[in-house]
Amino acid sequence: MKIGIPRALLYYRYHTLWETFFEELGVETVISPPTNKGILDSGSIYAIDESCLPMKIFLGHVEWLIGRCDMILLPRIASLGRQGSACMRYQAAYDVARNAFRGRQIKLLDYNVDLRKNGGQIETFLSLGRAVGKKRAQSLHAYLAARQADKAVGTAELLHQQDLLRGDRCRILVVGHPYNVYDPYVGGPVLDCLRALNTVPIIADIVDRREALERSANISSTLPWAFNRQLVGAIDIYRRYVDGIVLMSTFPCGPDSLVNEIVVRRVRELPVLNLLIDGQEGSAGLETRLESFVDIIHFKREEDITLA
Amino acid sequence: MKAYLGIDVGSISTKGVVIDSKNAILASEYLWTEGDPMGAVRRLLKALASQLEGKDVQVAAVGTTGSARKLTGAMTDAQVVKNEITAHAIGTTSLYPDVRTIFEIGGQDSKIILVENGIVVDYAMNTLCAAGTGSFLSSQARRLGVQVEEFGEIALTSQHPTPIAARCTVFAESDLVHKAQIGHKKEDIIAGLCKAVVTNYLNNVGKGKKIAPPIVFQGGVSKNVGVKKAFEDATGFPVTVDPNGHLTGALGVAILARKSGKEQPFSFGVADMDFVTRGVECGKCSNRCEIICVYQNGRLIDSWGNRCENGAIRAAK
Numbered sequence: 001m002k003i004g005i006p007r008a009l010l011y012y013r014y015h016t017l018w019e020t021f022f023e024e025l026g027v028e029t030v031i032s033p034p035t036n037k038g039i040l041d042s043g044s045i046y047a048i049d050e051s052c053l054p055m056k057i058f059l060g061h062v063e064w065l066i067g068r069c070d071m072i073l074l075p076r077i078a079s080l081g082r083q084g085s086a087c088m089r090y091q092a093a094y095d096v097a098r099n100a101f102r103g104r105q106i107k108l109l110d111y112n113v114d115l116r117k118n119g120g121q122i123e124t125f126l127s128l129g130r131a132v133g134k135k136r137a138q139s140l141h142a143y144l145a146a147r148q149a150d151k152a153v154g155t156a157e158l159l160h161q162q163d164l165l166r167g168d169r170c171r172i173l174v175v176g177h178p179y180n181v182y183d184p185y186v187g188g189p190v191l192d193c194l195r196a197l198n199t200v201p202i203i204a205d206i207v208d209r210r211e212a213l214e215r216s217a218n219i220s221s222t223l224p225w226a227f228n229r230q231l232v233g234a235i236d237i238y239r240r241y242v243d244g245i246v247l248m249s250t251f252p253c254g255p256d257s258l259v260n261e262i263v264v265r266r267v268r269e270l271p272v273l274n275l276l277i278d279g280q281e282g283s284a285g286l287e288t289r290l291e292s293f294v295d296i297i298h299f300k301r302e303e304d305i306t307l308a
Numbered sequence: 309m310k311a312y313l314g315i316d317v318g319s320i321s322t323k324g325v326v327i328d329s330k331n332a333i334l335a336s337e338y339l340w341t342e343g344d345p346m347g348a349v350r351r352l353l354k355a356l357a358s359q360l361e362g363k364d365v366q367v368a369a370v371g372t373t374g375s376a377r378k379l380t381g382a383m384t385d386a387q388v389v390k391n392e393i394t395a396h397a398i399g400t401t402s403l404y405p406d407v408r409t410i411f412e413i414g415g416q417d418s419k420i421i422l423v424e425n426g427i428v429v430d431y432a433m434n435t436l437c438a439a440g441t442g443s444f445l446s447s448q449a450r451r452l453g454v455q456v457e458e459f460g461e462i463a464l465t466s467q468h469p470t471p472i473a474a475r476c477t478v479f480a481e482s483d484l485v486h487k488a489q490i491g492h493k494k495e496d497i498i499a500g501l502c503k504a505v506v507t508n509y510l511n512n513v514g515k516g517k518k519i520a521p522p523i524v525f526q527g528g529v530s531k532n533v534g535v536k537k538a539f540e541d542a543t544g545f546p547v548t549v550d551p552n553g554h555l556t557g558a559l560g561v562a563i564l565a566r567k568s569g570k571e572q573p574f575s576f577g578v579a580d581m582d583f584v585t586r587g588v589e590c591g592k593c594s595n596r597c598e599i600i601c602v603y604q605n606g607r608l609i610d611s612w613g614n615r616c617e618n619g620a621i622r623a624a625k
Contacts (some may be wrong), residue, residue: 036595037595037596038596185595295394
């Protein structure tokens with residue numbers, strides 16, 4: 001049996017967990033390739049017009065997996081309990097995909113998280129193990145190994161980023177959902193551009209998640225969405241170490257449209273750039289915005305801007 | 309005498325200046341891009357060369373800005389290729405050292421630049437939507453059967469500007485048609501449009517920004533006195549429009565070229581060279597990038613548009 005995992009949405013947050021879990025169970029996985037134009041185009045055909053860019057990309061990845069695996073893993077997250085709720089897209093992704101590809105005879109593997117109703121993450125993984133025909137003890141063992149692997153990767157990333165906070169190079173905090181920041185088709189050009197402008201991008205997603213959730217209250221204590229809360233908390237953690245903040249959102253993200261406004265109003269001591277990304281082909285608008293933003297920071301740092 | 313050339317190629321118009329080492333303008337030209345940036349640059353260079361004829365001027369460095377800055381930079385082998393926001397800020401602060409706020413409305417975009425002590429501290433630019441920019445005004449002028457150049461003067465004659473929904477271009481247009489059909493006077497509608505542009509601007513790019521005087525208003529739309537007056541009414545501060553306001557981008561990038569320290573004699577003979585661009589679709593992966601190749605007299609001099617290294621086309625230097 002082969003499990004397909006779409007390289008989209010929550011993949012970027014949970015991939016070590018998922019991949020290790022299946023590996024430990026001896027279940028083969030196939031992951032769709034990094035987003036490219038072909039994937040976005042096919043996703044756009046299946047998504048409704050008003051759908052957000054990440055959702056279109058997600059459907060493109062699901063489409064790519066059809067015929068290449070026996071089951072496709074589709075997470076559905078309703079609530080992360082005290083951490084907050086999730087955007088409607090995470091709740092709907094499973095059903096949207098099932099409906100969009102009805103008649104294509106696909107088998108979906110659901111991964112439900114609703115901490116208000118069910119137990120913790122462990123329950124979710126046990127039922128995932130059951131669905132692929134594994135015993136409870138096997139699944140439990142695989143889950144614990146996956147947890148450990150995920151923690152190790154997270155710690156390594158965090159240590160690497162802490163190294164970047166030293167030295168006097170110009171640092172820009174990039175605040176965005178992992179599926180935007182790490183997607184080479186969406187956030188890739190932004191990170192490349194920032195590096196080409198001689199700055200060090202600091203990724204808000206790489207953070208001690210528990211600390212970030214707590215510190216988000218320093219900027220806003222009323223945000224409903226867990227993932228946004230974490231990003232806002234990361235701003236509070238990193239604000240002392242960076243020269244500017246880029247808020248990277250994809251069009252038309254509901255939670256981000258509210259949260260970005262709050263950040264712009266409440267984080268006053270740093271220049272903030274609100275960067276909205278759609279499926280546009282040209283990169284000229286992006287370059288203009290990032291280059292002029294970095295120029296402002298260099299002006300402030302009294303560096304020769306023609307060097308940038 | 310050493311001089312520096314700045315070229316600003318926007319979506320609608322192409323601007324160029326030649327300055328001396330004290331930023332004084334020796335020659336300047338303003339013409340329409342007409343969807344052909346390379347042709348426009350060629351015409352621009354010819355016009356500048358003829359203005360400088362008989363003078364002992366040698367251009368030592370070139371800077372380009374505006375949405376066609378890369379293309380123009382490749383054509384002229386420019387020392388500095390800079391975004392238009394920085395270029396405008398540098399140009400405007402050289403003319404008005406004590407400016408605090410710069411409003412800029414161009415053909416396709418609008419921006420606000422905040423300056424403190426001659427240093428840019430913040431800016432904002434319209435996001436995905438071009439509502440309230442020059443293109444919107446000129447399409448509405450056409451609809452009303454008025455030359456866009458007369459727009460401002462007509463707006464000033466209005467006593468009671470018609471309120472027009474400013475949020476979205478599409479809705480503004482249907483609102484405008486509706487207001488005309490129920491009998492609002494043309495000058496009131498035009499004045500209402502100018503007001504709508506300003507409201508839209510202040511609520512979008514200007515949102516949350518502290519607007520302090522002195523204010524300088526530039527970009528193509530600044531030539532419209534109706535919009536200038538609407539800005540003064542809305543902010544309560546006088547708004548300055550420089551007669552050379554359309555040149556500040558070109559001026560700014562010429563100053564940056566001068567300050568870059570990189571020098572290489574430039575010949576206006578570039579205008580007579582043959583430039584061709586060709587779009588090639590890269591088939592090496594499913595991104596299918598459209599790569600633009602620029603040829604000078606049949607020789608590839610630059611290329612861009614590839615998302616990854618696979619699509620890199622090396623120019624023979």
